[in-house]
Amino acid sequence: MTGTISFYLSLIPLLSSIFATTVTSNPIARRAEPAAKPGFNRIWYEDWGHKNGITHNWVFDLGTSYPGQVAQWGTGEIQTYTNKTENIKIVNKVLWITPKKLKDAKGKITWTSGRIESRRGSQWACPDGKKLLVEASIKLGSAGEAQQKGIWPAFWMLGDVFRGQGYKGWPEVGEIDIMESVNGMRQTWGLVHCGIYDGQIPIRGPCNEPDGKGGFIKGIGRGLWHTYGIEIDRTSKNWKTEKITWIINGVRRHSVTGAQINNATAWDFLAHKKMFVLLNVAVGGGFPNGVEPGNALTPFSTTIDGDSVGMQVDWVGVWQQA
Ligand SMILES: *[C@@H]1O[C@H](CO)[C@@H](O)[C@H](O)[C@H]1NC(C)=O
Numbered sequence: 001m002t003g004t005i006s007f008y009l010s011l012i013p014l015l016s017s018i019f020a021t022t023v024t025s026n027p028i029a030r031r032a033e034p035a036a037k038p039g040f041n042r043i044w045y046e047d048w049g050h051k052n053g054i055t056h057n058w059v060f061d062l063g064t065s066y067p068g069q070v071a072q073w074g075t076g077e078i079q080t081y082t083n084k085t086e087n088i089k090i091v092n093k094v095l096w097i098t099p100k101k102l103k104d105a106k107g108k109i110t111w112t113s114g115r116i117e118s119r120r121g122s123q124w125a126c127p128d129g130k131k132l133l134v135e136a137s138i139k140l141g142s143a144g145e146a147q148q149k150g151i152w153p154a155f156w157m158l159g160d161v162f163r164g165q166g167y168k169g170w171p172e173v174g175e176i177d178i179m180e181s182v183n184g185m186r187q188t189w190g191l192v193h194c195g196i197y198d199g200q201i202p203i204r205g206p207c208n209e210p211d212g213k214g215g216f217i218k219g220i221g222r223g224l225w226h227t228y229g230i231e232i233d234r235t236s237k238n239w240k241t242e243k244i245t246w247i248i249n250g251v252r253r254h255s256v257t258g259a260q261i262n263n264a265t266a267w268d269f270l271a272h273k274k275m276f277v278l279l280n281v282a283v284g285g286g287f288p289n290g291v292e293p294g295n296a297l298t299p300f301s302t303t304i305d306g307d308s309v310g311m312q313v314d315w316v317g318v319w320q321q322a
């Protein structure tokens with residue numbers, strides 16, 4: 001979800017260079033604890049039950065960029081992130097991230113929303129010969145598509161070297177988008193970003209930037225709890241056959257292998273190095289624009305704010321193979 005502005009200008013090829021699968025697995029209507037993961041140890045877990053709230057495990061990303069870094073979080077998104085409860089709060093041990101639409105005296109519309117990332121010290125790598133699972137239980141807003149044009153919730157990871165070097169060096173630092181969804185669509189994307197991108201079209205580099213590599217999954221019912229996860233599998237002990245697999249409601253969907261990235265350095269950032277996790281709901285930007293006919297600029301005047309376009313997160317966990 002990071003990038004440069006020019007960078008997301010044409011995401012239409014995204015739809016052709018990746019493959020789709022359709023989920024018919026059970027959506028989970030009610031909240032549920034994580035499924036048992038035999039052979040794995042849980043190494044980090046958030047269920048929003050800490051007395052000091054969100055900041056126990058997370059830091060707020062505020063404003064419109066990382067300090068001094070690329071504007072609009074690099075994607076052209078238009079919201080300002082705040083730490084106000086109208087944008088981000090815990091209710092009954094569920095995190096709510098809620099976009100808000102504001103109109104000033106002159107009728108100018110601006111948006112606010114929320115974004116958090118796991119604290120420094122909370123970042124994980126898959127050890128050689130093992131598997132690592134990262135999963136969350138998430139409910140996406142159920143408002144209709146016309147009301148959600150430009151709304152862009154995400155559960156994702158970035159290479160920890162990114163914050164170690166002052167939030168510079170994307171996409172080389174590696175990004176795994178565990179779940180992204182735009183415009184209220186009943187589908188979610190699971191992609192990786194890596195390697196190089198110099199702002200030019202055509203697409204280039206080991207991760208086909210600016211599109212990324214991965215896939216999307218259709219038939220995701222909104223307003224329902226689903227689990228979204230990735231498994232990094234290094235049990236083959238050969239980087240080319242190592243893989244990252246997206247898992248929704250316990251069903252394995254698409255994978256990306258080292259061979260598909262075909263660049264040992266880029267794969268190292270994606271599958272071997274530590275990553276931190278992020279949760280946010282963006283408004284506008286290259287991805288939601290890119291799936292609209294003619295790259296129409298989102299949000300639209302029909303786009304609404306509030307909980308029915310927000311994202312709820314029941315829990316987030318990281319498990320490592322024993
Ligand atoms: C919210 O952000 C402001 C800075 O914009 C800061 O002063 C305040 O301490 C933050 N509150 C929390 C709970 O992090």
Ligand SMILES: *[C@@H]1O[C@H](CO)[C@@H](O)[C@H](O)[C@H]1NC(C)=O
Pocket residue numbers: 172194195196205206263264265266
């Ligand atoms: C391989 O990836 C590295 C780092 O991600 C990048 O610097 C390099 O240019 C890539 N090589 C090719 C041929 O794309």
